[in-house]
Amino acid sequence: MEKTARAGLERVTRPRLYEQLVEQILAYIESAQLKPGDLLPAERDLAERLGVSRATLAQALVALEVLGVIDVQHGTGAVLARRPSVASVVKGLREHQSRLPEIVEARSTLEVKLAALAAERRTDQDLTAIDNALDVMAKEIGDGHRGTHGDELFHQAITAAAHSSVLGQLMAFIAEMILETRMESLGQPGRPEQSLASHRKIADAVRAHDSDGAANAMLAHIELVSDVELLR
Amino acid sequence: MEKTARAGLERVTRPRLYEQLVEQILAYIESAQLKPGDLLPAERDLAERLGVSRATLAQALVALEVLGVIDVQHGTGAVLARRPSVASVVKGLREHQSRLPEIVEARSTLEVKLAALAAERRTDQDLTAIDNALDVMAKEIGDGHRGTHGDELFHQAITAAAHSSVLGQLMAFIAEMILETRMESLGQPGRPEQSLASHRKIADAVRAHDSDGAANAMLAHIELVSDVELLR
DNA sequence: ACTGTCTAAGAGGCTAGTCCAGTGAGCCAG
DNA sequence: CTGGCTCACTGGACTAGCCTCTTAGACAGT
Structure with missing residues (x-):
């Protein structure tokens, strides 16, 4: 946009x-x-x-x-x-830079719901994609990178696993803003490892069809990733 | 769209x-x-x-x-x-007609959050707008109409009271699809009165700054309004 | 008077032709 | 090897013209 x-x-x-x-x-x-x-x-x-x-x-x-x-x-x-x-x-969209808290808020709303749905609806194929994203991110971090690519893959996989194209479209709508948030956050030292760990928690809940657990894990994850951002 | x-x-x-x-x-x-x-x-x-x-x-x-x-x-x-x-x-957007359940799902996700935020952030002015919307809807129903205009006003007032332009934009994004849902639902006999009553519950929670209560009331409201729709 | 039909003005839709302005690969001189 | 130049190619924009559609008003016929 x-x-x-x-x-x-x-x-x-x-x-x-x-x-x-x-x-x-x-x-x-x-x-x-x-x-x-x-x-x-x-x-x-x-x-x-x-x-x-x-x-x-x-x-x-x-x-x-x-x-x-x-x-x-x-x-x-x-x-x-x-x-x-x-x-x-x-x-309004033209001046979104000054509204990062709101973006985080929207992201949180959508992704928490998406995680809960993913836990309910995920297929084995979805799970494979999620695990694959975790592997990619782990490898990136192992190589000393920030793991942004794996991070993106992970959230895409969760979104896909929710099987809700309307919510998926809304995510795409704010995807760009989110991307900025994510990149800066993963630049913090130690942050990629924490992020990966919370990804794993989400993945486990989705694997176990634990809808509430997935929602809570996603909420915690987003709060972890976002707090840096809010300091600016 | x-x-x-x-x-x-x-x-x-x-x-x-x-x-x-x-x-x-x-x-x-x-x-x-x-x-x-x-x-x-x-x-x-x-x-x-x-x-x-x-x-x-x-x-x-x-x-x-x-x-x-x-x-x-x-x-x-x-x-x-x-x-x-x-x-x-x-x-995907071109064929949204067949995905009403998903639209309801997205609406629910957003509006529940919006209601919770509105309870936290509403100003007295927001409250006035909400009450005004309730009056309009009550009058419409009293005159034998379906109250669609008041219904729309109410949801707009709640959205405004949440003071989150990003979430507001997402709502606008699916507003048109929602409109279709809403009109059909309010056509059911007895439905407008029920809808008005659940609006009042939401408004009371927002007035009392009761975030969880507002979220629950909104969730109940949307489920009420939507179930007809899902039968098709 | 009423009603249906016709017509012309004015609206957007689309085309063809022309020229301007960046981009980038390749050549050539230093 | 490097810097600078050129040129072919790409999009940007304009102009002039003709087509189709819409609509209001004139003008019949009832």
């Missing part, structure tokens, strides 16, 4: 015009007090006002449509979606 | 070429076994192969970029995002 501020890992992508337009149109909607159901100005008109070609404006409208802000109707125009909340959601 | 299948309420929007292209490109990615980091064919090439103009293809690429599937880089090409999972997430 957030692209420009994704650690230094990302190549600095050149700003695209349509992204700017999305911002401007969003601002316009707010300033003009447009309500759901209202129409945006005509494409030709809007393009001229914003000083861009229709083709470029069309890209911005596609983006807004995918984001759920508008609904473009042939012959009529671009009408605001019934839930303008989406617009504010999008805007 | 899903546009074409939103009850009869929606005007049938004419199919747009770029939407088709998104499908085709997604299919191509899968069939060509492209992995994260791989490049898509050049725009000019791809446009010709798909039999569309570059301008239209550009719209499809914008859509894919907003969906998080690719990352278009000037001078290099369109590279697949590191998390191809997003592609399957998107695909």
Whole structure:
């Protein structure tokens, strides 16, 4: 979702015009007090006002449509979606850096539930994937690394074992934010070993079909991993 | 999220070429076994192969970029995002109708947490909004309606009172699916009154800063509202 | 008066052609 | 070997034009 501020890992992508337009149109909607159901100005008109070609404006409208802000109707125009909340959601996502406690909170909520479900629904195949993730993480730590890859694999395996695609989608939605949290935490000395140990506890509970145990172990794990983060 | 299948309420929007292209490109990615980091064919090439103009293809690429599937880089090409999972997430979202139990599950997870947080963090202002929602719902039911509007207001007020924008965003993410569930449930005779009563219990717990009580009341409420749904 | 049909203006959809601006591999001189 | 240059290739954006769809209003026929 957030692209420009994704650690230094990302190549600095050149700003695209349509992204700017999305911002401007969003601002316009707010300033003009447009309500759901209202129409945006005509494409030709809007393009001229914003000083861009229709083709470029069309890209911005596609983006807004995918984001759920508008609904473009042939012959009529671009009408605001019934839930303008989406617009504010999008805007809210742009400044997620300052809300790490909230991210941890959301992660905790979802993953605790996911762990409980995994304990109930896991197949033997799921278990194999979980054990495999533990092995990977153990090997990484043995080699002196932080075990981030194994960590990621583990949480993915748990998510998969819960067999709930809706919850899985919600996890994917905040996955990026979580990734940042995780990397910093595993950088602490001694932390990878602790993290691995708590992973094992979770895995054992899932293996034993112990739903409450898995939930508790996951909760403890997330609190362990997160407390560093909250100090900032 | 899903546009074409939103009850009869929606005007049938004419199919747009770029939407088709998104499908085709997604299919191509899968069939060509492209992995994260791989490049898509050049725009000019791809446009010709798909039999569309570059301008239209550009719209499809914008859509894919907003969906998080690719990352278009000037001078290099369109590279697949590191998390191809997003592609399957998107695909999964298209068929959410058959997964109502999962939606209820996700809703339950989030709203129970939200209720607990609301009990801890609610301000007097939040409480006013909650009470107001209860009044609206009571009035609607008194007039012989189903109280859907008050119901929606209530859950929005609880979500707001939790003061967690990340969780709030996740709720918004599945809000549409939930809406469908809610409307059908409140159509059952006697159901609106029961629903209102359980809303009152939640509100009382939130008023008393009783976190566990609020969580339990919300859980009971959702189970009440959802069981009809699961029969289908 | 009412109602159905037709038409034209204006909306978005899409294309083709053109030029601009980064990227990166390869060549060549120092 | 290294630095700098060039050039082919990629995406970015614009323009002009034509098509289809929607809708409101004119204009018949009842």
